[in-house]
Amino acid sequence: MIRSATVYDVPRIQEIINSHAELGRMLFKSLAQLYEDLRDFAVYEEEGQILGCVGLTIIWADLAEVRSLAVDGNHQGRGIGKKLVEWTFAEARRLHIRKLMSLTYEQRFFEKLSFEVVPKDSLPLKVWSDCVRCPKREGCDEIAMVRVLEDVPVVELPAATPTPKGVSIPVLEYAEED
Numbered sequence: 001m002i003r004s005a006t007v008y009d010v011p012r013i014q015e016i017i018n019s020h021a022e023l024g025r026m027l028f029k030s031l032a033q034l035y036e037d038l039r040d041f042a043v044y045e046e047e048g049q050i051l052g053c054v055g056l057t058i059i060w061a062d063l064a065e066v067r068s069l070a071v072d073g074n075h076q077g078r079g080i081g082k083k084l085v086e087w088t089f090a091e092a093r094r095l096h097i098r099k100l101m102s103l104t105y106e107q108r109f110f111e112k113l114s115f116e117v118v119p120k121d122s123l124p125l126k127v128w129s130d131c132v133r134c135p136k137r138e139g140c141d142e143i144a145m146v147r148v149l150e151d152v153p154v155v156e157l158p159a160a161t162p163t164p165k166g167v168s169i170p171v172l173e174y175a176e177e178d
């Protein structure tokens with residue numbers, strides 16, 4: 001079963017994410033980050049056990065990011081990751097958001113879910129705000145992938161850009177000055 005995450009799930013979500021982060025497959029998450037972003041998260045639960053998680057973060061009117069997708073190492077290859085990404089499709093449809101993106105090393109997995117590789121610089125700057133916390137920020141090797149939900153109508157976008165002037169986005173040069 002997939003359901004929205006609650007505070008009770010957070011320690012287990014952290015355990016699953018950080019077990020993969022230790023192997024360099026994704027970024028570590030602190031409890032503070034997870035509580036702050038909790039409304040973005042869904043979990044996969046089986047017989048009372050949380051076996052996977054995913055987050056869907058809204059970037060802009062026409063773009064949301066699939067984040068923190070992780071399946072318990074003992075339960076990979078059972079279709080749980082696919083179901084979690086499908087939850088993000090349903091959630092994006094509920095919100096009328098047409099495009100989903102992911103920054104990932106799992107190109108084949110996301111291709112099976114109809115994501116396509118896009119140039120990294122085609123994504124708005126806002127997407128890169130996590131980079132300051134990434135140990136690989138000097139040589140980022142993640143692949144940017146996008147999936148368009150064709151059945152969601154195109155919205156008329158506000159004139160402003162996704163990274164408004166005057167809003168502080170922690171870009172890399174800024175981080176290095178500290």
Ligand SMILES: CC(C)(COP(=O)(O)OP(=O)(O)OC[C@H]1O[C@@H](n2cnc3c(N)ncnc32)[C@H](O)[C@@H]1OP(=O)(O)O)[C@@H](O)C(=O)NCCC(=O)NCCS
Binds near residue numbers: 070071079080103109
């Ligand atoms: C990537 C991950 C989420 C996939 O979850 P999963 O539950 O193991 O994957 P599923 O069983 O749902 O696989 C769905 C399909 O993708 C394929 N697939 C899964 N992982 C794959 C991989 N690494 N390479 C190629 N194909 C893969 C499966 O074979 C399956 O194909 P099918 O539909 O033809 O049978 C999981 O392995 C994981 O947690 N990895 C570590 C963390 C990570 O890299 N997260 C992604 C961050 S963006």
